[in-house]
Amino acid sequence: MRTLKKDWPLHVMVWPGVIFTLIYAYGPMAGLVMAFQEFEPLAGFFKSKFIGWDNFSYVFHLPDFGQVLWNTIIIAVFKMVLFLLVPLILALMLNEVTRRWFSRFVQSAIFLPFFLSWTVLGGIIIEIFSLNGPVNGILSSLGLEPIMFMLNNGWFRSIIIGTDVWKGMGYNMIIMLAAITGIHATLYEAAEVDGAGRWKQMLHITLPGIAPIVILLSVLGLGGILNAGFEQILIMYNPTVYEGADVIDTFVYRLGIFSQQFGPAAAIGLFKSGISLALVSVTYYAAYKYNNYRIF
Numbered sequence: 001m002r003t004l005k006k007d008w009p010l011h012v013m014v015w016p017g018v019i020f021t022l023i024y025a026y027g028p029m030a031g032l033v034m035a036f037q038e039f040e041p042l043a044g045f046f047k048s049k050f051i052g053w054d055n056f057s058y059v060f061h062l063p064d065f066g067q068v069l070w071n072t073i074i075i076a077v078f079k080m081v082l083f084l085l086v087p088l089i090l091a092l093m094l095n096e097v098t099r100r101w102f103s104r105f106v107q108s109a110i111f112l113p114f115f116l117s118w119t120v121l122g123g124i125i126i127e128i129f130s131l132n133g134p135v136n137g138i139l140s141s142l143g144l145e146p147i148m149f150m151l152n153n154g155w156f157r158s159i160i161i162g163t164d165v166w167k168g169m170g171y172n173m174i175i176m177l178a179a180i181t182g183i184h185a186t187l188y189e190a191a192e193v194d195g196a197g198r199w200k201q202m203l204h205i206t207l208p209g210i211a212p213i214v215i216l217l218s219v220l221g222l223g224g225i226l227n228a229g230f231e232q233i234l235i236m237y238n239p240t241v242y243e244g245a246d247v248i249d250t251f252v253y254r255l256g257i258f259s260q261q262f263g264p265a266a267a268i269g270l271f272k273s274g275i276s277l278a279l280v281s282v283t284y285y286a287a288y289k290y291n292n293y294r295i296f
Helices: 002-006 008-036 054-060 065-095 100-115 118-128 134-141 153-181 185-193 198-223 230-236 239-245 248-258 262-291
Strands: none
Touching: 002 008, 008 054, 008 262, 054 262, 065 100, 065 153, 065 198, 065 239, 065 248, 100 153, 118 153, 118 230, 153 198, 153 230, 153 239, 185 198, 198 262, 230 248, 248 262
């Protein structure tokens, strides 16, 4: 009670966030009961028929489910790897830039797309890669045949991955740059005295120094590995590329909203959440066991 009286302003500041999380993050979890019901909106949760695991059996036997799961894994894994690799390379390169004004300019330019919504960027990207867009204009000027990027499963998947990495890489780059600036300068000075060049300093000081941040981003990334980018794909894709771009979130959206199969849609969502929880738990345990790293 003495601590509570002393720190009550901090508790007052925390409670709005706690209440918001309880209402909008934990409250809707009650709706997961639909995954075990033949849910009828007019009957509600309490009067809908309980059918156990039938929704899961129905979903797993859908002809498109295997392809949707594969698309989700492929897109999410490539995004996760590139979301770590590309910002890491950019951060290491910018750390070697001696002109601060140039470094700040590049950081701002790379970070800018992060603030734009997919509603805006989606339309721009569709126009850029359309049949009459600038990319096909360049191909035509080189004497090559135009490519229907947005109607080709292989190209569309690559565009989804590449544009998402381009949009979000600035965020992780700033985090890694902040971690690099936190490394004590005396380590670099001692390495320089011992004859280590910039390359050796990067390998033996910079990379080990930011390893905890990279591990943290990896753990958080694995938790959302089945989140392959719902908003981005929903805005940019079309029925022609469902085979290569339809992911779990868009599949749930079409199944629940368009087909009004609320029970099977909730079952897929619960399945996805369970896999994500298992991956986060395993990764966190591995990070603690082999690198002695704890998030909390």
